[in-house]
Amino acid sequence: MKQFIIFLRKEFAHVLRDRKTLLILFGMPITQILIFGFALTNEVKNSKIVVVDNAKDVASHKIISRIEASRYFEIEEAMLNANQIEESFQQGLIRMAVVFPANFNHDLVHQNKGQVQIIADASDPNTATTLTNYVSAIIQDYQAEMDKVNAIPYRIEPQVRMLYNPQLKGVHNFVPGVIALVLMLVCVMMTAVSIVREKETGTMEILLVSPFKPMMVMISKAIPYLILSLINVTSILLLSVFVLKVPVNGSILLLFAESTLFIITCLTLGIFISVKTNSQQVAMLISLMGMMLPTILFSGFMFPIENMPKALQIFSNIVPSKWFYIIVKSIMIKGVGFSEIWKETVILIGMTIFLLGLSLKNFKIRLA
Amino acid sequence: METVIKTENLTKRFGDFIAANEISFEVYKGEIFGFLGANGAGKTTAMRMLCGLSIPSSGKATIAGYDIYRQTELIKKNIGYMSQKFSLYDDLTILENIQFFGGIYGLSNKQIKDKSESLIEQLGLHQEAKKLVVSLPLGWKQKLSFSVAVLHEPKIVFLDEPTGGVDPVTRRQFWDLIYEAANRGVTIFVTTHYMDEAEYCNRISIMVDGKIEALDTPSHLKKTFAATSMDEVFYQLARGAKRGD
Numbered sequence: 001m002k003q004f005i006i007f008l009r010k011e012f013a014h015v016l017r018d019r020k021t022l023l024i025l026f027g028m029p030i031t032q033i034l035i036f037g038f039a040l041t042n043e044v045k046n047s048k049i050v051v052v053d054n055a056k057d058v059a060s061h062k063i064i065s066r067i068e069a070s071r072y073f074e075i076e077e078a079m080l081n082a083n084q085i086e087e088s089f090q091q092g093l094i095r096m097a098v099v100f101p102a103n104f105n106h107d108l109v110h111q112n113k114g115q116v117q118i119i120a121d122a123s124d125p126n127t128a129t130t131l132t133n134y135v136s137a138i139i140q141d142y143q144a145e146m147d148k149v150n151a152i153p154y155r156i157e158p159q160v161r162m163l164y165n166p167q168l169k170g171v172h173n174f175v176p177g178v179i180a181l182v183l184m185l186v187c188v189m190m191t192a193v194s195i196v197r198e199k200e201t202g203t204m205e206i207l208l209v210s211p212f213k214p215m216m217v218m219i220s221k222a223i224p225y226l227i228l229s230l231i232n233v234t235s236i237l238l239l240s241v242f243v244l245k246v247p248v249n250g251s252i253l254l255l256f257a258e259s260t261l262f263i264i265t266c267l268t269l270g271i272f273i274s275v276k277t278n279s280q281q282v283a284m285l286i287s288l289m290g291m292m293l294p295t296i297l298f299s300g301f302m303f304p305i306e307n308m309p310k311a312l313q314i315f316s317n318i319v320p321s322k323w324f325y326i327i328v329k330s331i332m333i334k335g336v337g338f339s340e341i342w343k344e345t346v347i348l349i350g351m352t353i354f355l356l357g358l359s360l361k362n363f364k365i366r367l368a
Numbered sequence: 369m370e371t372v373i374k375t376e377n378l379t380k381r382f383g384d385f386i387a388a389n390e391i392s393f394e395v396y397k398g399e400i401f402g403f404l405g406a407n408g409a410g411k412t413t414a415m416r417m418l419c420g421l422s423i424p425s426s427g428k429a430t431i432a433g434y435d436i437y438r439q440t441e442l443i444k445k446n447i448g449y450m451s452q453k454f455s456l457y458d459d460l461t462i463l464e465n466i467q468f469f470g471g472i473y474g475l476s477n478k479q480i481k482d483k484s485e486s487l488i489e490q491l492g493l494h495q496e497a498k499k500l501v502v503s504l505p506l507g508w509k510q511k512l513s514f515s516v517a518v519l520h521e522p523k524i525v526f527l528d529e530p531t532g533g534v535d536p537v538t539r540r541q542f543w544d545l546i547y548e549a550a551n552r553g554v555t556i557f558v559t560t561h562y563m564d565e566a567e568y569c570n571r572i573s574i575m576v577d578g579k580i581e582a583l584d585t586p587s588h589l590k591k592t593f594a595a596t597s598m599d600e601v602f603y604q605l606a607r608g609a610k611r612g613d
Contacts, residue, residue: 006471010460017459202453209419209449209526211441212472 003212007220014194015224025190029182029232033239036174047131048074049096050088055104059114059142066138067098072131089121096120096131114156122162132160175240176328177301179233179259180321184295186229187263189287191270195221196283199274214363222267229263230256249335255328258341261348262324268355269320275362295321323347370397372524372555373418378427380413387413389578390427397523400546400556402566405575406606411559412528414575418557419449419526432523445473448517448525452532454509456516458502462493465501466516473520487515507538511545518549525549527558531565543568563598574602576609 016022051067053060068075080088080097088094099117101107108114118135120128136158147153195218198204207217233256240246248255269291277283296302298316305316316322323344330336338345373395380388388410395401405411416422418431420440429436432446456465463484470480488497491511496504504512510530518525527546531539543565550556558569566572566586573583582589582605586598593601 003472003474006468010457010464010468013460013464014457201458202451202455203457205421205451205453206449206455206469207472208421209444209447210469210472211444211474 004216004220007212007216008223011194011220011224015228021190025186025228026232026235028185029178029236030239032178032182033175033236033244036178046074047072047095047127048076048093049098049131050080050085050094051075051077052080052085052097052099053077054079054102055100057105059105059108060100063100063116063139063142066142067135070134070138072134085119089119094121095127096135098135108154108156112150112152112154114154115159116156117159117161119161128162132158132162136160174301175236175244175246176325176332177299179236179328180262180299180301180325181292181295182232182236183229183259183263183266183324184291184321185287186232187225187266188270188273188291189284190225190228191222191267192273192277192283192287193280194225195271195274196277196280199278200280215360218271218359218363222271225267225270226260226263229266230260233259246332248332250331250337254338255331258324258327258331258345258348261345261352262320262327265320265324265348265352265355268352268359272355272359272362275359294319298322299325301325320348320351323351371395372397372432373401373429373557375418375429376427378414378417378429379425380410380417380422381425386578388417388424391575391580393573393580393583395524395555395557397555398550398553399571400550400558400569402569402572403557403559403575404561404566404572404602405559406609409575409606409609410578411575415526415528415557415559419447420444445520446523448520448522450513450517450525450527450530452529454506454513456501456509456513459500461498461500462488462504462512463497465512466519469516470519475520483519487519491515507534507541510534510538511542514542514545514549518554522554524555524557527556529559529561531560531562539565563602566598566602572598574605576605581605 049067051064053064064075064077067073076094085094085097085099088097097117097119099119101115101117104114104116116139118132120132122128139156139158143154143156195204198207204217208214237248237252237255241248270287273283273286273290277286298305298312298319299321300316305313305322308316327341327344327348330341334340371394373393375394376392377390378388378392379386379390391414403411403415413422417424417436418429420431420436420443424436431443434442434446436443457468460468466484466487467480470483475483488494491508493508493512496508501509501512514525514527514530517527531542534542539562546556546558546568558565560566569586571583571585572589573580574589575581582592582601584592589601590596590598593604595601595604
């Protein structure tokens with residue numbers, strides 16, 4: 001045990017003395033969260049929209065003037081048919097179209113019911129949602145105001161159509177994605193590199209000749225990065241809650257427990273890479289290309305997996321971050337408990353045990 | 369004389385390739401045993417087997433009285449090892465390196481403290497004790513490396529080309545350290561490519577293509593091969609080698 005503590009102290013010295021790396025490791029999640037947060041989900045101003053007013057009556061005019069008054073839109077009134085609207089979208093001239101049907105006010109007065117069509121370019125899902133929400137809110141405001149004077153309440157139904165990306169994948173969900181990305185990077189790459197470095201410098205041989213157990217070498221290498229990663233998770237969550245106002249709806253404790261599990265998965269991955277490679281560059285390259293890219297591509301946080309070809313969908317199942325991403329998203333955004341995510345948890349545990357077994361086996365072969 | 373290393377027909381195969389072929393020899397306590405051979409002759413393989421880093425394919429061996437197959441943990445406690453690569457931590461200070469290696473060999477805090485004081489005294493490193501090892505010149509690093517390898521007072525210390533790339537003066541100083549350790553009863557098992565260093569050894573063995581072709585004191589070897597220097601002896605033996613790098 002004393003040997004173990006001495007070893008750990010050495011590992012912490014390695015990590016803490018490498019100031020530049022340390023700065024990157026702690027700075028990266030913060031900058032990523034801020035960049036993703038402000039670049040992707042900030043409010044949308046001065047978006048070009050087109051209003052097609054087929055009604056030209058009192059109700060449509062009132063709503064249009066309210067939309068005009070808002071600072072979010074640059075409005076253009078034009079009589080366009082469906083095809084022309086589509087064309088404007090394709091050319092990127094407009095972000096949204098609001099269409100009033102011919103008998104808008106008439107329907108409201110006589111049937112107490114009217115429809116407004118809202119079409120948005122959802123290839124940028126964040127902008128699309130924001131814009132449609134703004135317009136829906138404006139319409140609801142108008143409706144609420146009219147209800148004060150009317151005996152029978154109006155019901156205006158905004159019919160929202162999202163062009164190009166109807167599921168609106170990727171909205172507000174980048175925080176779980178960044179957590180997965182950062183953990184992947186810190187745990188896999190740093191662990192792999194720090195073990196391979198000892199192989200490169202020759203100190204690994206000295207350690208293997210010593211009475212210190214090889215298994216212990218691995219564990220003590222991993223512990224500093226486990227702690228570092230937990231600090232990173234904390235800082236990401238603090239930022240997302242207090243700066244980006246993305247709340248954690250589920251249990252924080254569960255979130256940390258699942259994160260720890262994923263960190264351990266990543267650490268075993270890192271150890272596995274380090275067992276298989278002999279140079280820091282190779283270890284780094286494998287971690288980046290083999291781990292970071294799949295995390296970005298196949299975890300579902302940037303690109304919807306449902307839209308991928310079947311083969312890639314199947315492939316995405318072996319990417320650990322996919323499962324972790326589902327878990328974090330479920331806890332943070334849907335606020336679910338363990339009963340809803342136990343399957344994903346079991347998959348992650350299975351992957352961890354598999355990787356651990358694989359690295360142990362290979363580690364022994366190397367020694368033989 | 370007490371035998372500390374004893375091998376009988378020790379063999380290591382990698383597929384069809386026989387890296388070490390039925391090696392048999394004995395090394396005695398307090399001896400400086402030189403282990404020579406051209407590149408690829410199988411020195412490192414043999415040494416790795418003796419250190420417990422590699423499992424032999426066949427044959428027997430005991431190190432410090434312990435069986436090489438079954439008692440590797442006991443062997444590890446009783447040997448020191450210094451590889452051809454510099455093997456201390458660059459980003460730790462001299463003192464921290466000493467503490468670390470003392471620690472993983474299970475020395476007590478007091479032992480570590482006493483040892484590091486005497487070691488720093490001996491190497492004259494008072495000024496540098498709290499500096500990072502990376503700032504030391506190579507020669508000093510090697511001396512420090514050796515001192516760390518014998519810190520836990522092993523029965524045997526294995527040195528794998530310890531003086532590669534070191535200037536002659538520092539090499540001489542390095543060998544002073546080796547003699548000192550040998551006088552304390554530590555057995556030295558050293559591989560080298562420098563023939564002047566071979567002359568410093570009590571006995572040497574020369575490996576050619578996985579086999580030990582000669583094993584004797586330097587003066588006897590020179591007599592047997594009718595040579596004036598170890599260089600010639602080595603050349604006569606190694607010339608017949610079929611494998612190399």
